[in-house]
Amino acid sequence: MGETSRRARVCILGATGSIGRQALDVCAQHAEHLEVVGLAAGSDAKGLMDAARRFDVRNLALAEGSPETRAQVCALDAATSCEFGARAVEELAGNSGADVVVVAIVGAAAIAPTLAALKSGARVALANKECLVAAGSLVTAAAAPGQIIPVDSEHSAIFQCLQAGREDEISRIWLTCSGGPFRGYTRDELSRVSAADALRHPTWNMGPKITIDSADLMNKGLEVIEATWLFGVAASKVAVLVHPQSLIHSMVEFEDGETIAQLGAPDMRGAIQYAMSYPERWEAPAPSPDWREMGPLTFDAPDLDTFRCLGLAMEAAHVGGTMPAAMNAANEIANAAFRAARIRMTEIDEVVEVVMDATSPATVESLEQIFEVDARARRAAEACVEELAR
Numbered sequence: 001m002g003e004t005s006r007r008a009r010v011c012i013l014g015a016t017g018s019i020g021r022q023a024l025d026v027c028a029q030h031a032e033h034l035e036v037v038g039l040a041a042g043s044d045a046k047g048l049m050d051a052a053r054r055f056d057v058r059n060l061a062l063a064e065g066s067p068e069t070r071a072q073v074c075a076l077d078a079a080t081s082c083e084f085g086a087r088a089v090e091e092l093a094g095n096s097g098a099d100v101v102v103v104a105i106v107g108a109a110a111i112a113p114t115l116a117a118l119k120s121g122a123r124v125a126l127a128n129k130e131c132l133v134a135a136g137s138l139v140t141a142a143a144a145p146g147q148i149i150p151v152d153s154e155h156s157a158i159f160q161c162l163q164a165g166r167e168d169e170i171s172r173i174w175l176t177c178s179g180g181p182f183r184g185y186t187r188d189e190l191s192r193v194s195a196a197d198a199l200r201h202p203t204w205n206m207g208p209k210i211t212i213d214s215a216d217l218m219n220k221g222l223e224v225i226e227a228t229w230l231f232g233v234a235a236s237k238v239a240v241l242v243h244p245q246s247l248i249h250s251m252v253e254f255e256d257g258e259t260i261a262q263l264g265a266p267d268m269r270g271a272i273q274y275a276m277s278y279p280e281r282w283e284a285p286a287p288s289p290d291w292r293e294m295g296p297l298t299f300d301a302p303d304l305d306t307f308r309c310l311g312l313a314m315e316a317a318h319v320g321g322t323m324p325a326a327m328n329a330a331n332e333i334a335n336a337a338f339r340a341a342r343i344r345m346t347e348i349d350e351v352v353e354v355v356m357d358a359t360s361p362a363t364v365e366s367l368e369q370i371f372e373v374d375a376r377a378r379r380a381a382e383a384c385v386e387e388l389a390r
């Protein structure tokens with residue numbers, strides 16, 4: 001993707017969300033390198049149309065479109081095509097003609113579009129972690145070496161650290177974690193927080209689901225599993241390190257005891273841009289820190305007694321097979337129930353645990369099987385939420 005070659009064509013799935021909008025910012029800043037050719041969203045028709053107009057994009061997909069939104073989007077202009085439904089998102093992922101597909105959809109809904117994007121041969125700049133948690137063996141099997149470039153900041157950091165050594169030389173991954181807004185809380189204090197408290201996250205401005213996952217540390221558990229698939233390491237080699245300043249985005253310790261860290265501003269655009277520019281580096285998307293003014297960097301171990309989601313996810317990683325898919329689905333339901341004020345934050349891990357206990361893990365064989373496990377876990381989680389909400 002050098003200055004002399006043509007611009008890379010970019011398709012953004014989940015274009016109206018936190019990562020999607022920041023990916024569009026990167027495309028705007030680096031218009032000499034990047035051309036947006038496809039956009040998909042869940043239900044935000046207005047956001048999708050605004051982005052399509054701003055970047056003059058003709059290929060659109062909306063997963064959930066009512067007849068009214070359909071009419072609106074179709075009236076955009078004659079040259080614009082917008083297809084509707086989950087299948088339309090999957091088709092756009094595979095057929096937009098993009099060189100890079102940014103997967104910024106939230107949740108397991110990203111599995112099929114990610115597989116379609118991989119099948120097209122495009123580079124996949126992967127922000128979505130749930131697809132690796134639920135279907136990591138299928139997603140990585142569908143990817144050519146180097147086809148997936150991580151966008152999740154910790155995994156982008158690890159990927160960058162791995163420019164200094166090989167995957168088979170990793171002795172440990174230090175996966176950093178801000179600790180979330182409730183770091184230091186007791187279990188009892190955590191049981192009394194509201195979704196509004198959690199949505200006031202200090203460092204990052206993220207979508208609602210991951211904001212809650214970051215507050216109860218499920219996000220870090222999902223990231224442990226994500227790391228095992230991206231870098232071919234066992235979960236036992238991934239150590240979670242609480243680092244509240246969020247300046248070290250993660251570290252890789254190699255067999256010889258040497259550790260490489262990646263540091264940067266707590267701004268997702270750095271990781272998003274690198275996933276598109278790699279192996280090149282382009283002008284910074286955000287001001288870089290002046291380290292003389294950054295103050296001390298501190299480290300701590302996570303509190304697994306208060307934040308039980310992290311332990312449950314690590315257990316799911318350990319069990320393997322279909323267990324992480326069930327765990328992830330249960331968490332999606334419980335996370336949404338907490339946001340809707342139906343259950344307490346500490347009941348999220350209760351729901352996840354109940355569903356994991358009821359799951360007999362099997363070896364992953366097919367996508368249909370994963371979808372079945374996912375659907376069964378969602379039903380069980382929903383029943384558990386009903387019980388708790390009573």
Ligand code: NAD
Pocket residue numbers: 013014015016017018019020040041042043044063086089103104105106107109127128129130151152153204205206207208209210268
């Ligand atoms: P968000 O809620 O802000 O945005 C989600 C996007 O996905 C929206 O555009 C929505 O319309 C779209 N969407 C939802 N369902 C869809 C479907 N079925 N088909 C197509 N599009 C659909 O979420 P976010 O914070 O941008 O996070 C997106 C993903 O990136 C998540 O998996 C999250 O874990 C991961 N991630 C986010 C951050 C961050 O800083 N926000 C950091 C690391 C990883």
Ligand code: MG
Pocket residue numbers: 152153154155223
């Ligand atoms: Mg992350």
